Amino acid sequence: MSAKPKTGKVPSSAHQILNDSRFLVIKVGSVLIRGRELDEVNNHWMETLAEDISALMKNGVKVVVVSSGGVALGRKALGIPADIAPGAIRLEQKQAASAVGQYHMFNGYFKAFSKVGITAAQVLLTMSETENRRMNLNARETLYTLLEKGIVPVINENDTVSTGEIRFGDNDRLSVRVAQMIQADTVLLLSTTNGLYTANPDLDPAAKHIPVIEKIEDEHVQMAGSAIPGLSTGGMKSKIEAAQSATRAGISLIIANGRENHILKALLKEPDRLSSLFMAQKSGASARLIWLQSHMRPKGIVTIDDGALKALKNGKSLLPVGVKKIEGHFQRGDAIEIRTLAGKKIGMGISAYDVADATLIIGKNSSEITKIHGYAGRDELIHRNDMILEEI
Numbered sequence: 031m032s033a034k035p036k037t038g039k040v041p042s043s044a045h046q047i048l049n050d051s052r053f054l055v056i057k058v059g060s061v062l063i064r065g066r067e068l069d070e071v072n073n074h075w076m077e078t079l080a081e082d083i084s085a086l087m088k089n090g091v092k093v094v095v096v097s098s099g100g101v102a103l104g105r106k107a108l109g110i111p112a113d114i115a116p117g118a119i120r121l122e123q124k125q126a127a128s129a130v131g132q133y134h135m136f137n138g139y140f141k142a143f144s145k146v147g148i149t150a151a152q153v154l155l156t157m158s159e160t161e162n163r164r165m166n167l168n169a170r171e172t173l174y175t176l177l178e179k180g181i182v183p184v185i186n187e188n189d190t191v192s193t194g195e196i197r198f199g200d201n202d203r204l205s206v207r208v209a210q211m212i213q214a215d216t217v218l219l220l221s222t223t224n225g226l227y228t229a230n231p232d233l234d235p236a237a238k239h240i241p242v243i244e245k246i247e248d249e250h251v252q253m254a255g256s257a258i259p260g261l262s263t264g265g266m267k268s269k270i271e272a273a274q275s276a277t278r279a280g281i282s283l284i285i286a287n288g289r290e291n292h293i294l295k296a297l298l299k300e301p302d303r304l305s306s307l308f309m310a311q312k313s314g315a316s317a318r319l320i321w322l323q324s325h326m327r328p329k330g331i332v333t334i335d336d337g338a339l340k341a342l343k344n345g346k347s348l349l350p351v352g353v354k355k356i357e358g359h360f361q362r363g364d365a366i367e368i369r370t371l372a373g374k375k376i377g378m379g380i381s382a383y384d385v386a387d388a389t390l391i392i393g394k395n396s397s398e399i400t401k402i403h404g405y406a407g408r409d410e411l412i413h414r415n416d417m418i419l420e421e422i
């Protein structure tokens with residue numbers, strides 16, 4: 031179902047990207063969802079979004095919505111004062127608020143999409159569905175099934191049950207994960223910022239808006255760090271991280287100011303005024319390796335020596351002989367992080383052994399493995415085909 035751009039050229043503006051996109055994930059920030067009152071949905075804005083989405087769908091584009099707002103719309107019922115920032119709300123309060131607000135939010139989408147003859151489906155995901163390969167495939171099939179029927183999935187994190195350690199915490203990241211899972215070509219993050227500026231535009235009158243970022247460099251990350259976080263959970267820093275993860279996986283990401291009604295139409299008309307585009311990097315990686323790369327909580331860590339590092343750079347597998355240390359609790363087939371002796375993460379891999387058997391063979395030659403384990407296993411701890419390296 032993944033789709034190629036209609037033109038053979040590399041698209042280079044948000045207009046072109048949006049025009050060429052065949053499979054789009056649109057993330058909507060909390061501030062856009064809320065109406066004038068704390069527990070009110072901005073129905074009119076939502077209706078204009080649904081109309082724009084319907085127009086895209088008529089042109090054959092598949093659209094998935096990832097929406098925040100569950101917590102925001104439940105704050106009033108929980109008595110959480112308006113001046114407390116999302117990050118300062120206690121976890122159990124957030125979870126309870128989302129149980130109230132998620133209903134209102136989805137109901138808003140359901141009604142807005144119904145008006146244009148589209149069915150909306152509520153999908154609540156937790157990190158485990160996206161990090162566990164089997165669950166990931168299952169969630170993907172569910173989404174494909176909905177999309178094939180012309181139904182728009184409206185996804186949020188299942189905040190009521192996600193516990194602190196296993197939360198995504200912000201939907202910028204969740205939307206990229208969803209895009210990677212379903213192999214979408216573009217992620218559009220709608221919030222209240224026009225994208226990336228050279229400095230904080232509220233503090234520095236000379237700050238310049240950057241409409242197109244061909245490749246994310248350190249300077250861009252720094253610019254994001256100095257920008258105002260806004261009212262959302264993620265802020266600009268999380269948006270840049272989301273952009274890094276998306277573009278590395280071959281997905282373009284657009285950060286846009288979504289305040290206007292009919293925002294998709296407005297964006298097609300004036301992309302440079304309203305948004306920053308982070309261009310997709312070429313990615314030859316398969317869906318499985320992109321899934322592996324985007325893991326937030328690997329089950330273990332393997333620290334390798336310089337010889338192994340060189341071998342990996344040359345496209346070789348990771349052999350037990352080059353491994354210095356193993357940490358974590360992992361089974362065969364789990365995703366583990368690969369680190370250098372200096373502690374730098376250089377990639378991710380799928381372990382051919384569980385932690386106990388892997389620990390027994392570190393530093394040993396592959397020829398000794400069978401004797402140590404008493405069975406003939408793989409020569410490699412991580413096979414080349416089960417590994418994805420960062421740019422090293």
Ligand code: GLU
Nearest residue numbers: 098099100101200201263
């Ligand atoms: N899942 C949260 C909610 O629905 C939002 C997280 C975020 O703001 O990114 O309220």
